[in-house]
Amino acid sequence: MANLNPAGVFDTSYAQDLRIDRTPRDKLWKNLAFIALLLLPLLSHSSPLGLAWISDQYVSLVARVAIFVIAVQGLNLLVGYTGQISLGHGAFMAVGAYGSAILARELGFSFWVALPVSALLTGAVGLVFGLPSLRVKGFYLAMATLAAQFIIPWALRYPMADLTGGTRPLSVPAPIIGPFAAYAEDALGIDDPLQFTAGDAYFVDVITVVLPPHTGKAPRIEIINPSGDVVPYGDVNVNLLMDGYGNLHSLSYIASKHGDYRVGLVAEDGDEDMPALVRRGKALSFASDIAMYYLIVPLAVLLMFVARNIIRTRTGRAFISVRDNDLAAELLGINVFATKLRAFFLSSVYAGVAGCLLAFERNSLALQMFELDVSIEMLAMLIIGGAGFPLGAMFGVTFIRLLQEAIIPTLRPLLSDWLPQLFPFIDVVNITSAINPILFGGALMLFLVLEPRGIAHRWEIFKVAWKIRPYSY
Amino acid sequence: MFRNKSGEFSWVDFTIDVLRVLIVLAVVVGAWNTLSSGRISLAQWVNLLAAGLSQGSIYALIALGYTLVYGILLMINFAHGEVFMAGAFSAFFLAEALNRTGFLNEQPLLSILLMFMFAGLISMTVAVLVERIAYRPLRGSPRLVPLITAIGASFFLQYAFRGLYGSNFKAYPQVRALQGALQIGDISIPVTQIFVFCSALVLMFGLHWLVERTRIGKAMRAVSENKEVARLMGIDIDWVILFTFGVGGFLAGAAGVINGLFRPQGVNFYMGFIPGIKAFTAAVLGGIGNIPGAMLGGLFLGVIEAIGPNLVLAGLGIPGANQLKDVIAFTMLVLVLIFRPQGILGERLSETKA
Numbered sequence: 050m051a052n053l054n055p056a057g058v059f060d061t062s063y064a065q066d067l068r069i070d071r072t073p074r075d076k077l078w079k080n081l082a083f084i085a086l087l088l089l090p091l092l093s094h095s096s097p098l099g100l101a102w103i104s105d106q107y108v109s110l111v112a113r114v115a116i117f118v119i120a121v122q123g124l125n126l127l128v129g130y131t132g133q134i135s136l137g138h139g140a141f142m143a144v145g146a147y148g149s150a151i152l153a154r155e156l157g158f159s160f161w162v163a164l165p166v167s168a169l170l171t172g173a174v175g176l177v178f179g180l181p182s183l184r185v186k187g188f189y190l191a192m193a194t195l196a197a198q199f200i201i202p203w204a205l206r207y208p209m210a211d212l213t214g215g216t217r218p219l220s221v222p223a224p225i226i227g228p229f230a231a232y233a234e235d236a237l238g239i240d241d242p243l244q245f246t247a248g249d250a251y252f253v254d255v256i257t258v259v260l261p262p263h264t265g266k267a268p269r270i271e272i273i274n275p276s277g278d279v280v281p282y283g284d285v286n287v288n289l290l291m292d293g294y295g296n297l298h299s300l301s302y303i304a305s306k307h308g309d310y311r312v313g314l315v316a317e318d319g320d321e322d323m324p325a326l327v328r329r330g331k332a333l334s335f336a337s338d339i340a341m342y343y344l345i346v347p348l349a350v351l352l353m354f355v356a357r358n359i360i361r362t363r364t365g366r367a368f369i370s371v372r373d374n375d376l377a378a379e380l381l382g383i384n385v386f387a388t389k390l391r392a393f394f395l396s397s398v399y400a401g402v403a404g405c406l407l408a409f410e411r412n413s414l415a416l417q418m419f420e421l422d423v424s425i426e427m428l429a430m431l432i433i434g435g436a437g438f439p440l441g442a443m444f445g446v447t448f449i450r451l452l453q454e455a456i457i458p459t460l461r462p463l464l465s466d467w468l469p470q471l472f473p474f475i476d477v478v479n480i481t482s483a484i485n486p487i488l489f490g491g492a493l494m495l496f497l498v499l500e501p502r503g504i505a506h507r508w509e510i511f512k513v514a515w516k517i518r519p520y521s522y
Numbered sequence: 523m524f525r526n527k528s529g530e531f532s533w534v535d536f537t538i539d540v541l542r543v544l545i546v547l548a549v550v551v552g553a554w555n556t557l558s559s560g561r562i563s564l565a566q567w568v569n570l571l572a573a574g575l576s577q578g579s580i581y582a583l584i585a586l587g588y589t590l591v592y593g594i595l596l597m598i599n600f601a602h603g604e605v606f607m608a609g610a611f612s613a614f615f616l617a618e619a620l621n622r623t624g625f626l627n628e629q630p631l632l633s634i635l636l637m638f639m640f641a642g643l644i645s646m647t648v649a650v651l652v653e654r655i656a657y658r659p660l661r662g663s664p665r666l667v668p669l670i671t672a673i674g675a676s677f678f679l680q681y682a683f684r685g686l687y688g689s690n691f692k693a694y695p696q697v698r699a700l701q702g703a704l705q706i707g708d709i710s711i712p713v714t715q716i717f718v719f720c721s722a723l724v725l726m727f728g729l730h731w732l733v734e735r736t737r738i739g740k741a742m743r744a745v746s747e748n749k750e751v752a753r754l755m756g757i758d759i760d761w762v763i764l765f766t767f768g769v770g771g772f773l774a775g776a777a778g779v780i781n782g783l784f785r786p787q788g789v790n791f792y793m794g795f796i797p798g799i800k801a802f803t804a805a806v807l808g809g810i811g812n813i814p815g816a817m818l819g820g821l822f823l824g825v826i827e828a829i830g831p832n833l834v835l836a837g838l839g840i841p842g843a844n845q846l847k848d849v850i851a852f853t854m855l856v857l858v859l860i861f862r863p864q865g866i867l868g869e870r871l872s873e874t875k876a
Contacts (some may be wrong), residue, residue: 492679
């Protein structure tokens with residue numbers, strides 16, 4: 050056996066070694082998988098095709114998995130490829146999420162602008178917390194990034210409470226493309242409400258109220274829903290625009306339910322005469338789960354592809370050399386500190402994109418979504434999936450989400466059945482609420498001990514074994 | 523100043539030097555403002571010092587666990603805070619039982635000793651299990667790997683305890699012998715604080731004796747010096763490492779009991795996290811891997827936490843200075859890592875160790 054080479058795919062040139070698709074068959078499978086992903090929501094209950102083969106919740110589940118794949122892929126660039134640990138990734142996601150939400154709410158940015166801006170902002174914050182990597186490594190760096198996990202949520206909760214709503218949830222408008230088609234302007238006076246009809250799930254009416262410049266307190270804009278109630282301010286899908294004086298200047302309201310709505314101005318101090326302008330038009334809305342799916346999933350695939358390509362560049366090779374031996378990397382002329390900072394920046398940009406998508410997917414933000422547990426969870430997803438593998442993030446997130454959404458719910462009734470009989474002092478409520486993190490910590494430990502290279506490594510082994518079946522050589 | 527070893531101007535060194543001057547200035551100005559305003563009397567300072575020393579001795583006991591393990595394996599046991607929590611939690615149930623039978627107040631010394639032993643044994647078991655399951659199989663792997671398993675282990679332990687006992691705070695029963703205060707002139711020091719400090723001192727002397735005077739202590743020192751050569755001398759490395767984890771765990775468990783008796787709000791599943799990080803800071807402060815350093819670092823951190831906000835931050839006019847206690851530990855950690863990575867008593871950390 051000694052001199053036999055195993056069968057399989059062998060590279061004969063460097064170019065071939067660097068290729069993303071090693072064989073045409075690889076390419077075919079990848080394309081098929083992508084098409085399958087794109088077809089998935091069309092089979093769901095709420096699809097326009099009316100097939101109703103799968104439940105709607107799987108569509109949003111896949112979308113949320115895709116969001117975390119983006120975030121964990123960012124972590125992969127940092128931990129898996131550059132070897133720098135970060136325990137603050139959840140906080141970086143919070144920067145992206147709150148950054149984009151605030152840009153959209155307070156400055157009236159559209160989603161398409163808020164996404165890159167908040168991603169770059171997150172990258173900048175990540176750079177700041179990556180600075181300690183100049184002097185410290187390993188556990189000390191973990192401590193320094195842990196500080197991010199304490200400082201950022203604290204900053205969002207207290208000093209920036211005016212913008213973020215502090216402990217209260219923050220509503221985020223759905224992304225829209227438009228408004229276009231039938232763009233009409235009307236005058237809107239005080240106590241002279243304007244009637245409009247909300248659109249369907251995919252096309253919505255966008256009402257933009259433009260106030261003339263004024264110095265006093267801005268009039269309140271009131272929106273009355275079909276049942277005659279005033280829509281509470283926090284619950285409305287609104288885009289706000291401020292004028293130069295910091296006053297509310299314009300408001301776009303995207304009706305989310307069918308029916309006749311009315312929008313009116315209510316003067317705040319005295320009945321000053323202030324005719325406002327109302328623009329309205331149709332816009333393509335991403336409020337529905339399916340539309341959001343088609344926004345998130347292709348973006349996640351694109352970012353996976355970008356990450357894969359970053360690794361093939363000069364920068365990516367510098368990442369790997371810093372991970373494997375930073376002293377040798379420095380001797381080769383690589384600026385180790387700059388490389389580490391680049392990794393921190395890229396990783397945070399990915400986290401920012403994921404946070405922004407999460408904000409617009411959920412339509413509502415709360416600080417509890419970004420606590421230390423989330424950072425640890427993402428690290429665990431990466432390790433379980435396979436750190437330093439291009440597909441590691443995808444495997445890890447999918448595995449953990451499967452564990453949480455499919456396996457644990459089936460386990461829970463079983464647990465609450467026999468656990469109290471075995472250990473009478475255990476409270477069932479306690480154990481079922483904690484079972485998630487318990488399995489999680491356990492899985493993280495077991496994976497590192499038994500398969501430190503994660504599921505991705507197993508997948509590579511499986512692929513080779515499949516290719517050369519039924520003979521092992 | 524402003525120059526690196528080879529004598530060139532370096533922006534990094536320049537920034538660090540400027541930072542150093544600024545920090546010294548802030549401390550001096552803040553302290554001067556507070557002292558000259560005379561807002562806090564001498565008796566109050568002494569009280570703060572006593573509270574800081576007793577809190578610091580708890581940190582020191584936990585820090586010893588970090589430093590012992592680091593000294594031998596050059597690895598930081600991130601799950602050590604949870605070892606501390608395990609001891610404090612289990613001793614709570616013993617204390618409850620003792621209190622119900624009335625034994626706790628009849629024989630306070632004996633029952634506290636019992637609690638020490640019990641919590642110490644539980645913590646020791648947890649520490650040894652963590653070593654056996656999460657660390658030993660990974661001993662040769664890159665340094666990041668045991669850190670991540672430690673995070674997994676600490677997550678697992680926290681939520682296992684939450685799953686078993688719920689997330690509420692559980693307060694230790696009051697021990698009557700520890701109530702009251704010692705009166706010296708116009709200074710009164712609570713008996714609990716004296717008890718905490720003294721018991722921590724006894725435990726630290728015990729550890730010192732163990733490491734310096736016994737056979738196994740000699741083996742521990744040998745292993746920390748050089749594992750391969752120690753093995754050649756016939757020392758069972760695995761056993762020594764396990765023993766070290768056990769000793770660290772015992773001290774953490776005892777610290778858990780002391781913490782439970784000292785702090786009225788009680789124990790819960792998350793209680794190990796912040797003290798764990800602070801004790802780690804203390805260990806780094808004293809020079810990680812150095813036993814007297816950990817003791818000194820713990821006491822020092824406790825005192826700084828008690829006095830620092832009142833002396834410096836209040837003097838600089840920062841509102842709610844006492845709320846910033848937890849931030850002080852983090853800041854200290856960062857400052858120590860920047861200015862004196864070897865700690866107060868430690869040798870310089872080489873590139874490979876950091």
